Amino acid sequence: MLGALxxxxxxxxxxxxxxxxxxxxxPRQVLLYRDTLTVxxxxxxxxxxxxxxxxxxxxxxxxxxxxxPPGFTVAPGAAPxxxxxxxxxxxxxxxxxxxxxxxxxxxxxxxxxxxASAR
Numbered sequence: 303m304l305g306a307l308x309x310x311x312x313x314x315x316x317x318x319x320x321x322x323x324x325x326x327x328x329p330r331q332v333l334l335y336r337d338t339l340t341v342x343x344x345x346x347x348x349x350x351x352x353x354x355x356x357x358x359x360x361x362x363x364x365x366x367x368x369x370x371p372p373g374f375t376v377a378p379g380a381a382p383x384x385x386x387x388x389x390x391x392x393x394x395x396x397x398x399x400x401x402x403x404x405x406x407x408x409x410x411x412x413x414x415x416x417x418a419s420a421r
Contacts, residue, residue, distance in 0.1 A: 332390040332415050334403060336381050339374055341365065341405065357381045373406035390415035 331342040339351040349365035351374045360378035365371040380402035382388045393416045395401040401414035 328392070328413060329405065332403065332405070334376065334381060334388045334390055334417075335386065336383070339365070339376055339403060341368075341372065341374075343368065351376070353381075370408045372408060375404045375406075377402050388417045388419075391418040 328344075329341040330344050333340045333342075337353040337357045341349045341351075343349070347368045349368035349371055351361070351363060351365040353361040353376075354363065355361065357376075358379065358381065360376050360380065362373070362375040364373050377400050390403055393401060393414050395404075395414040401416060403415040405413045405415065407413065
């Protein structure tokens with residue numbers, strides 16, 4: 303009986319999800335510069351998403367400089383104009399609304415961000 307109990311304790315429940323990798327985990331820090339979005343991941347790697355045209359019009363694409371780069375969208379007018387950069391914080395965006403910044407992880411999850419001072 304003791305052997306059956308110890309074996310049952312080692313069997314994981316069917317509802318467990320695989321552990322997130324550093325590439326799929328939420329960013330540790332997100333900074334928005336006038337013409338670049340940067341994401342520092344939990345493993346310390348840095349991803350960058352530069353503007354390809356006038357930053358005031360917003361921009362989007364796939365970040366570079368890191369493994370399994372996330373996609374991103376910076377809304378028109380979201381880039382800082384007065385200060386050199388903005389620290390962004392995670393927000394919940396109502397369906398249908400456009401966040402100032404959206405990061406799409408390689409697994410397909412969207413993470414929305416806004417200036418930390420606007421929270």
